[in-house]
Amino acid sequence: MDTAYDLVRDLPPWQQALYGGLFTWGMTAAGAALVFVTRTVNRALLAGMLGFAAGVMTAASFWSLLAPAIDMAEAQGMIPWVPAVVGFLAGGAVLRLADAVLPHLHGMRGETEGVPSTWRRSTLLVTAITLHNVPEGLAVGVAFGAAAAGIDGGATLAGAVALAIGIGLQNFPEGVAVSMPLRGDGMGRGRAFWYGQLSGVVEPVSAVLGALAVLAVRPLLPYALAFAAGAMIFVVIEELVPESQAEERYGDLATMAALGGFAVMMTLDVALG
Template sequence: MTVFLGLMIPFLGTTLGAACVFFLKKELGANVQKALLGFASGVMVAASVWSLLIPSMDLSASMGRLAFVPACGGLLAGMAFLLLMDRVIPHLHMGAEKAEGPSCSLKKSTMLVLAVTLHNIPEGMAVGVVFAGMLAENAHITTAAAFALAIGIAIQNFPEGAIISLPLKAENDMSRGKAFLGGMLSGVVEPIAAFLTILLSDLLTPVLPWFLSFAAGAMLYVVVEELIPEASEGEHSNIGTIGFAVGFALMMVLDVALG
C-alpha cells in the first residue's frame, strides 16, 4: 500500500492541476506560464541530481574512480531514448504550429496531449526506479527519499496539468469536463510507467545505478528540449529563471530534509 500511494502521488498532482479548468475562466497569462515552466524545470533538474544521479554514483562506489560510468552511461542512454521517442511518436508542443514526429491525421488536441504524455514517461520511470531501489535491500534508498521525489514531481505536475487543460478548452472549444479529462489523462502514463518499473524490480536491482541515471537523462532531455525553450519564448523576461531557482531550491530541500 505504501508503494501504491507513492506511485500515485505524481498523478494526483496532474489531476489537481487539470482541475483548474473548472475554476479559471481563461488561459494562464504568459508570464505565469513562464514561471511555472521554469519552476517545473528547476524541480526536474534538482530531482535528477539529488534523487537519481548522486544515488547512482553512491551505489557504484565499489568501482572506485570509475563510479561515474553507470551514471554517465545511463544518463546518455536516457537522453537517447527520449530523442528516439520524439522522432517516432507524433506530437505537438503547446504554442507550436508544426507537429513533430511522423506525419499523421491526428487532431491537434490529441497531439497536444501526446506531447505531454510522452514527456511524462521519464517522470514515471524516475518514481518507479526510486521505489524499486527502496524495496531493494542493499540500495540504501529510504522511504522518505522515495516519497520526496514523488512529492516533488507532483508539485511540478500541478502547473503542467493546468497548462494542458486550460488551452485545450480555450483553443479547441472543448467543454470543461473534456478539457479536464485531457489534462488528467496526459499524466496517467506516469503511474503506469512507475508500476511497470516496479514489476521489473527484480531485474533492475543488479543494474539499479544504470536505471537511476537513465531516468535522470530522460528527465533532463525534457527540460532542455521542451521546458526551458518554452519558458524563454516571446518577450525577454527573467520570470522563468526565477521560477527555475524556486523549483530547484524546493526540490533540493525536499530531498535533503526528507531523504
C-alpha cells in the same frame, strides 16, 4: 499511532510506487481542473510554473537519481561513473528517439514535432505531455525500488517520497499546459479536463513497472536511476525550458522560478532523504 510515512514504509515497493504515481497523476489532474474556474491562464503565471517545473526536475535528476546511482555503483564495486554516464546518455537517447517518431504538439509554442500525422490537436497535446510523464513515472518507481533493494548507496524511502512530491509539484503546470489551450480553442470544460488529466495516467503504470523491473534485476539499479535522470533532463532542455521562454518578456521570471524550483526540490531531497 502510525503516521502516513510508517504506513507507506510497510507496503511492498510496487505498491509504494503505485501510490507515488497516483499522487503525481493527481497533481496533473489538479492542474487540468483549472479549466472549471477560468478559460485562460495568465501567460506570466504559466511561464513561471513551467520554469519552476524545470528547476524541480533538474534538481531531482541529480539529488534523487544520479547521486544515488553513483554511490550505489561504488557500493557494488563498479567504476562509479560508468553506470551514471551510460544510463544518463541512454535515457536521453531513448527520449530523443521517441520525440523524433511520436507526433506531438508543444503547447505554448504551437509547434508540431515527430512524423507527419493527421491526429487532432487535442491528441497531439496529450501525447506531448504523456511523453514527458513516462520518465517521471519511471523515476518514481525506480526510486522506490532502489530504496527497497537494500543496497548501500543513498537510495532511501524518504528520498523516493521526496522525489514523488517534487514531481507532483511540477506536474501541476503540465496539466494546465494541456487543458488551457484546449479550452481556449473552444473545447468544453469537461473534455478539456479529461484530456489534461489523461496525460498523467501513464505515471502510476510506469512507476509500478519501474519498481518491479529494478527489483528483478538489482545489478542494473545504478543504470536505471541514471537512465531516468537522463530522460528527465532531456524533457527539461527539449520541452520545459523552451516552453517557459516562449514569450521573451517573461523569460527572466521563468528563470527565477526555475531557481526556486531547484531550491525547493533540493531542500525536499536533503531534508527528507
